[in-house]
Amino acid sequence: MDHSTIPRSRFVVTEALLSQLDVVTDIALSSLAVFDPAWDWRFPNRLIHPSEHRLLTRQKFHNFIADKNSKWRVFIAQETATGATPSKTVGFAVWDVSNMQSRTAALKTDRQDRQTARRSPDLVLDSTAKPPTSPHHEKDGHPQRLAAWAETTSKARRELFDEAFGNRYFSLQILAVDPQFFRQGVATLLCNWGIKMAKLKNMSIALFASPQGRLFYPTLGFEAISTVEVQASNDEAIQLIAMAYDSRSRISAQTTRENMSLPTQQH
Numbered sequence: 001m002d003h004s005t006i007p008r009s010r011f012v013v014t015e016a017l018l019s020q021l022d023v024v025t026d027i028a029l030s031s032l033a034v035f036d037p038a039w040d041w042r043f044p045n046r047l048i049h050p051s052e053h054r055l056l057t058r059q060k061f062h063n064f065i066a067d068k069n070s071k072w073r074v075f076i077a078q079e080t081a082t083g084a085t086p087s088k089t090v091g092f093a094v095w096d097v098s099n100m101q102s103r104t105a106a107l108k109t110d111r112q113d114r115q116t117a118r119r120s121p122d123l124v125l126d127s128t129a130k131p132p133t134s135p136h137h138e139k140d141g142h143p144q145r146l147a148a149w150a151e152t153t154s155k156a157r158r159e160l161f162d163e164a165f166g167n168r169y170f171s172l173q174i175l176a177v178d179p180q181f182f183r184q185g186v187a188t189l190l191c192n193w194g195i196k197m198a199k200l201k202n203m204s205i206a207l208f209a210s211p212q213g214r215l216f217y218p219t220l221g222f223e224a225i226s227t228v229e230v231q232a233s234n235d236e237a238i239q240l241i242a243m244a245y246d247s248r249s250r251i252s253a254q255t256t257r258e259n260m261s262l263p264t265q266q267h
């Protein structure tokens with residue numbers, strides 16, 4: 001194949017740095033805060049307290065980016081620079097890879113490589129690291145809804161994802177694209193990292209989808225598992241769709257398709 005004829009991608013995906021914290025916060029506030037009803041549901045007073053909302057959102061993303069070697073990994077998509085136009089950050093994805101880390105460490109241990117696993121900082125959780133503190137959205141958020149959200153999503157994780165996949169899955173925690181760049185393949189590129197890792201490590205990917213995500217994820221092979229309703233007492237409820245990319249079923253489905261498409265030999 002003549003690779004010179006393949007157009008270079010307009011976007012590149014790299015791991016986020018703390019120096020990109022402000023632009024990640026900007027995208028969260030222009031995308032999630034506007035297009036994801038669950039954001040509005042959890043932070044209904046964000047427009048009354050915009051600076052507090054920005055500060056706490058920034059703190060949340062600081063925790064994600066600074067913690068990239070243990071529980072979280074954050075990737076950004078950038079539009080590549082052309083001529084005088086500098087590169088521009090257009091989207092990001094936050095992955096919860098804690099199961100990936102513990103599985104990798106466990107596999108190492110299985111191979112009696114305990115010493116290496118204990119020493120290597122990117123294979124095991126650092127038990128000496130201070131856990132990041134969760135921002136308290138007292139003014140901009142709805143405390144009862146935030147508590148119900150934390151409780152219901154962690155219960156759903158246990159009952160749906162742990163039940164189905166054990167520790168053989170990791171999660172896409174947050175995905176957001178700058179609205180000016182919707183429908184240009186940015187989210188697809190950001191998710192490709194996870195899909196590649198899922199195939200490589202024979203793991204599945206779990207997530208709770210927003211209404212827009214519900215339309216997007218099936219294009220990558222994710223399937224809806226269940227609807228999860230989150231509600232604080234006597235308050236309006238919000239629905240999330242639990243979805244998963246099951247690399248095992250995709251591998252077996254693909255194998256079956258390949259087997260079925262094998263030409264039958266006629267003698």
Ligand SMILES: CC(C)(COP(=O)(O)OP(=O)(O)OC[C@H]1O[C@@H](n2cnc3c(N)ncnc32)[C@H](O)[C@@H]1OP(=O)(O)O)[C@@H](O)C(=O)NCCC(=O)NCCS
Pocket residue numbers: 031032035036174175176177178181182183184185186187188189208209210211212213215216217219
């Ligand atoms: C959902 C979201 C991440 C999708 O990002 P994106 O970069 O626009 O997605 P892509 O361009 O990679 O979309 C790939 C395909 O998914 C489908 N898709 C994506 N967004 C869609 C939408 N709003 N409506 C219908 N289909 C959609 C389309 O089939 C699209 O291909 P096409 O444009 O060639 O038809 C983006 O809309 C977003 O950031 N929304 C606000 C935040 C949010 O809801 N995040 C998800 C949290 S779970």
